[in-house]
Amino acid sequence: MKAGHRRRLDTSEKWFALLLRLYPVHFRRRFEPEMFELFRERRAAARTIPSRARLWVSIVLDALRASLRERAPHPRWNLEMAMQDVKHAWRGLRRAPAAPFFIVLLIAIGIGSTTAVFSIVHGVLLRPFPFGEPDRIVLAWEKRNAVARNTVAGHEFPEWKARSRSFASLAAIAFDRDFTLTGAGEPAALNGVRVTAAFFDVMRVRPVVGRPFGEEADVPGHGDVVVLSHRLWNDQFARDAAIVGRTIQLNDRPHVVAAVMPEGFDFPANGSGEPPDLWTPIAEPIQQYRGRHYLFVVGRLADRVTLAQARSELEGIAFGIAKEFPSNREHTVNLQPIQSELTADSRNPILVLFAAVGIVLLVGCCNVANLLLARAKVRQQEIAIREALGAGRWRIARQLLTEAGILSVAGATAGLVLASWLLELGRTALPAAVPRIGTASLDPVVVAFTGFLALATTVIFGLLPLSSTFAVDASERLKSGAKGVPRSTRQPIQSLLIVLEVALTVALAIGAALLLQSFTHLNRVDPGFVPRGITAMDLTLPSSRYADTNAQRRFFAELVTALSGDPGIESVAATNMVPQSGSRSGLPIAIPGRPSRAPGDELMAQYRVVTTGYFRALGIRTREGRTFTDSDARLAVPLIRWFERQPVPLFFDEPQPVPIAVINETMAREMWPGENPIGREFRALFSPPIKIVGIVTDTRNAALSEKPVAEFYLSDLQEPQQRMTLLVRSTSDDGGTATTRRHVARFDPQLPIAHVRTFESVVHGNLALHRFTSSVMSAFAAISLLLMIAGVYAVISYATAQRTHEVGVRMALGATRIDIGRLIIVKGLALCAIGAVLGVGGGYALGRTARMMLYEIEAADPLTYGVLLGLVLCVATFAAWIPARRAMRVDPASVLRNE
Amino acid sequence: MKPPRRSPTLDARALAFLPLTPAVLNILVSLSADDRHGLGIAADVKAFTGGRLLLGPGTLYGTIKRLLEAELIVDLPSPSGDEDDPRRRYYRITPLGRRVLELETEGLASILGTARRRVPKRT
Numbered sequence A: 001m002k003a004g005h006r007r008r009l010d011t012s013e014k015w016f017a018l019l020l021r022l023y024p025v026h027f028r029r030r031f032e033p034e035m036f037e038l039f040r041e042r043r044a045a046a047r048t049i050p051s052r053a054r055l056w057v058s059i060v061l062d063a064l065r066a067s068l069r070e071r072a073p074h075p076r077w078n079l080e081m082a083m084q085d086v087k088h089a090w091r092g093l094r095r096a097p098a099a100p101f102f103i104v105l106l107i108a109i110g111i112g113s114t115t116a117v118f119s120i121v122h123g124v125l126l127r128p129f130p131f132g133e134p135d136r137i138v139l140a141w142e143k144r145n146a147v148a149r150n151t152v153a154g155h156e157f158p159e160w161k162a163r164s165r166s167f168a169s170l171a172a173i174a175f176d177r178d179f180t181l182t183g184a185g186e187p188a189a190l191n192g193v194r195v196t197a198a199f200f201d202v203m204r205v206r207p208v209v210g211r212p213f214g215e216e217a218d219v220p221g222h223g224d225v226v227v228l229s230h231r232l233w234n235d236q237f238a239r240d241a242a243i244v245g246r247t248i249q250l251n252d253r254p255h256v257v258a259a260v261m262p263e264g265f266d267f268p269a270n271g272s273g274e275p276p277d278l279w280t281p282i283a284e285p286i287q288q289y290r291g292r293h294y295l296f297v298v299g300r301l302a303d304r305v306t307l308a309q310a311r312s313e314l315e316g317i318a319f320g321i322a323k324e325f326p327s328n329r330e331h332t333v334n335l336q337p338i339q340s341e342l343t344a345d346s347r348n349p350i351l352v353l354f355a356a357v358g359i360v361l362l363v364g365c366c367n368v369a370n371l372l373l374a375r376a377k378v379r380q381q382e383i384a385i386r387e388a389l390g391a392g393r394w395r396i397a398r399q400l401l402t403e404a405g406i407l408s409v410a411g412a413t414a415g416l417v418l419a420s421w422l423l424e425l426g427r428t429a430l431p432a433a434v435p436r437i438g439t440a441s442l443d444p445v446v447v448a449f450t451g452f453l454a455l456a457t458t459v460i461f462g463l464l465p466l467s468s469t470f471a472v473d474a475s476e477r478l479k480s481g482a483k484g485v486p487r488s489t490r491q492p493i494q495s496l497l498i499v500l501e502v503a504l505t506v507a508l509a510i511g512a513a514l515l516l517q518s519f520t521h522l523n524r525v526d527p528g529f530v531p532r533g534i535t536a537m538d539l540t541l542p543s544s545r546y547a548d549t550n551a552q553r554r555f556f557a558e559l560v561t562a563l564s565g566d567p568g569i570e571s572v573a574a575t576n577m578v579p580q581s582g583s584r585s586g587l588p589i590a591i592p593g594r595p596s597r598a599p600g601d602e603l604m605a606q607y608r609v610v611t612t613g614y615f616r617a618l619g620i621r622t623r624e625g626r627t628f629t630d631s632d633a634r635l636a637v638p639l640i641r642w643f644e645r646q647p648v649p650l651f652f653d654e655p656q657p658v659p660i661a662v663i664n665e666t667m668a669r670e671m672w673p674g675e676n677p678i679g680r681e682f683r684a685l686f687s688p689p690i691k692i693v694g695i696v697t698d699t700r701n702a703a704l705s706e707k708p709v710a711e712f713y714l715s716d717l718q719e720p721q722q723r724m725t726l727l728v729r730s731t732s733d734d735g736g737t738a739t740t741r742r743h744v745a746r747f748d749p750q751l752p753i754a755h756v757r758t759f760e761s762v763v764h765g766n767l768a769l770h771r772f773t774s775s776v777m778s779a780f781a782a783i784s785l786l787l788m789i790a791g792v793y794a795v796i797s798y799a800t801a802q803r804t805h806e807v808g809v810r811m812a813l814g815a816t817r818i819d820i821g822r823l824i825i826v827k828g829l830a831l832c833a834i835g836a837v838l839g840v841g842g843g844y845a846l847g848r849t850a851r852m853m854l855y856e857i858e859a860a861d862p863l864t865y866g867v868l869l870g871l872v873l874c875v876a877t878f879a880a881w882i883p884a885r886r887a888m889r890v891d892p893a894s895v896l897r898n899e
Numbered sequence B: 001m002k003p004p005r006r007s008p009t010l011d012a013r014a015l016a017f018l019p020l021t022p023a024v025l026n027i028l029v030s031l032s033a034d035d036r037h038g039l040g041i042a043a044d045v046k047a048f049t050g051g052r053l054l055l056g057p058g059t060l061y062g063t064i065k066r067l068l069e070a071e072l073i074v075d076l077p078s079p080s081g082d083e084d085d086p087r088r089r090y091y092r093i094t095p096l097g098r099r100v101l102e103l104e105t106e107g108l109a110s111i112l113g114t115a116r117r118r119v120p121k122r123t
Helices: A011-020 A025-045 A049-071 A078-095 A098-126 A157-162 A197-205 A230-237 A307-324 A338-342 A344-390 A395-430 A442-472 A474-483 A494-524 A549-564 A614-617 A667-670 A737-747 A759-802 A805-814 A817-849 A862-888 A892-899 B006-014 B023-035 B038-048 B057-069 B093-116
Strands: A138-142 A147-150 A169-174 A179-182 A189-190 A190-196 A225-228 A247-250 A253-260 A280-281 A293-299 A331-337 A532-539 A571-574 A585-589 A603-609 A622-625 A660-664 A680-683 A688-697 A711-715 A724-728 A752-758 B074-075 B090-093
Touching: A011 A025, A011 A049, A011 A805, A025 A098, A049 B057, A078 A395, A078 A660, A098 A395, A098 A442, A138 A307, A138 B038, A157 A169, A157 A293, A157 A307, A169 A197, A179 A660, A189 A752, A190 B023, A197 A293, A197 A752, A225 A230, A230 A737, A247 A344, A253 B006, A293 A307, A293 A395, A307 A331, A331 A338, A338 A344, A344 A442, A344 A494, A344 A817, A395 A759, A494 A759, A494 A817, A494 A862, A532 A759, A549 A571, A549 A724, A549 A737, A571 A614, A571 A759, A603 A667, A614 A724, A660 B023, A667 A688, A667 A711, A688 A711, A688 B038, A724 A737, A737 A752, A752 A759, A752 B074, A759 A805, A759 A817, A759 A862, A759 B006, A805 A817, A805 A892, A817 A862, B023 B057, B023 B074, B023 B093, B038 B057, B090 B093
Parallel strands: A190 A280, A225 A253, A603 A711, A660 A688
Antiparallel strands: A138 A147, A138 A293, A138 A331, A169 A190, A169 A293, A179 A189, A179 A247, A225 A280, A247 A253, A532 A724, A532 A752, A571 A603, A571 A724, A585 A603, A585 A680, A622 A688, A660 A711, A680 A688, B074 B090
């Protein structure tokens, strides 16, 4: 009969044959050959790939629908049967509502928290970035000694670009300039990035209108074009499509709008995680900025070039550069895929949270399984009766599955509600620096994930009781049921569940404790300055009106003087880099009179430019010498020159105060060990000798978790800045913002004040991720601990109840109450101890995963482990003690009478 | 126009099947013209719906099976003309099946008429 299709099947026919397995045997026997024939006919008609895809979708859906109908236990229609199952299950659940209620609650907590965290995992880590072929885009860093990710210097990038063949395009990005938009209402301070034209070839994102600038814009002097972000286009230009070709005033210079990028294109965000408002060309002789590390480099790999090939090529080029520029020795290249790079900082905490939430889900599931098992035991008799009355096993299994299904669907629905609430909470609690956190949502992928979890719980927990039910013969169950005493008191599944629950809880508790301690340590760290009560505001002087460094110096000096004379302001200072704001700037240091260090091994120090009152305003104490005074003002500014042939400033030869610096304790200790550095001199990059006049206490300027590094301060009177952040301490409610605005407007009404924030929020913002992960982990650990207590209690008390008869007999034979208590507790504790030991291993694994977030604590901290083991075992003993006490009170006479 | 023979019992039985699913309707329409095998039905339906309705294998044969069980169609031994392919079975519409189809068609015709009168045609 079947000879016709017994020939070899090709791949797609094999798939179809697999699909046919869905149908009942009798259906297949009758129709299979013809169905094959129809399939071949359809396949032959579908030649293009899309039509093939459509064919397969329709074939699979058709098979699912039709086979379900064929498999329906009643020929007419399945729906009413299913409804009957649901009604029956509902009646069953209503009869004893407590257990189902807890099951739904447990599933809701498990699925809800898992879904919330998964939506963050998906939104932040997994979803591809909205770039063209994002997996071909890489970020390139300079790598030297201890620093894996150094920004690229001006003399390096042009060499990389010219010599490499591995990239379809290679672009540089610089964040070193602020932008002020004028001529469109209030002057607005904007986040602008400067990029080379190749940036748009690398990203391959099509603008909404216009075309991005091309290579001609890279030529110095031709950079007055701009690409707008969708947000800026929307907010400032009301989505005017005719904007392209028009001129806007940026930093008082006319810029021609070339294009508008699409919504959601937010690359590259600056150090504070803020998305760019506009992109303009770098358009400067980059190669002249030798030794100035200010470029971020992004590239698109050429076709068929792997990351490793590109990396080794760039390393070769870096080696070549090092030969020409000895200061580049030991500098190599670090090439990373953009997706992992952009999510690098948040990857670790988020994955740790995901592991934690997975543990909560598992512990919750253990409890659900326990409850269902207990229910199944109770219902064994009911099931046995139904089986004896002729209900097939399939019918009973369907009944149990329907029950589990109702519980899972109810739990998952409640879980989704919980998840959306938790997600909202998480989005506000997580720092804005976590990229794309705002876009994490319960999108279809996440809901599908929830659906999968619900389905898995249904199948596993619906079938688990079934296995134990059918393991015993129905007649046995009827017999033993009649007696009310099950034959076996051994509960292998329950014991396993206890071990698992305890192990998971211990692991999670250890992880949470490690993170919590790290956070506490971090919170106690003294940053070395007092941020409380200070408001920070950014001010950027446009080059057009303040091209002269002396004009810049004068502006800030006069503004600070005016502000400090205002009665509403307690203290005022300014700096070019707010501590802990993510930016840093290191310079090589040379000390006259000492042999120069080998290239690549120079002394390095961070530096900041500050106003005279900075140290007092921030509560930084002077250790020795003095800090800056107004009489330090120099005519010949600035001190730091970025390339060797940069012309010396005006009035260089005039008599004036010498260049001075204040250094921190670490720099004093590292560079002048055992000496008094006051009065000594050093050079930074190509600066003239700078004299040290004072030593101040260390501050943690990079991050609370980073130890202070060598750092020196320059006075803005000697090193004027175009961009400064005002740090204002005021008693007024708005932190002195209004007063500052008034004064600034008096000096220059065209100048916008940007980015008003409290200094405390800057410092706290850096801790936000730590605070978030450690508190969420602790919450998860607490939930898990509670669930574990409930689980241990439930299993042991159930087992004890089953052993009432045995206990009665033992007591009648002379066992004391203490013996009985020990019997019960020891059994429970033995299981918990096994679990706890396994949990320690899990805790260590979790701690290792989270080690990047650990501060002043090891992943293998013996104290933490000891305390938590003790705690969990105490709690477990308590959970076992309640049923043990009940067993100790058993009256042997009454038990034996019942026999 | 009334059909020549009307049996009240046949009508009562037939009414129980209404309304028809698209698959049933199209298969019955296809068989109303000629006896066909499954593939023939699929091809015919595809042809007269202008390719808009492609019956999937499961839907086609599942429906055929149910139509057989409901006695709206019967299967015939394969005619001698198709000896090269003994697997193919031919199906024929029964009087009951025909009556079901007629009743459904009347209903559809009436709703179609109403719709044509009420819904203005787009020009």
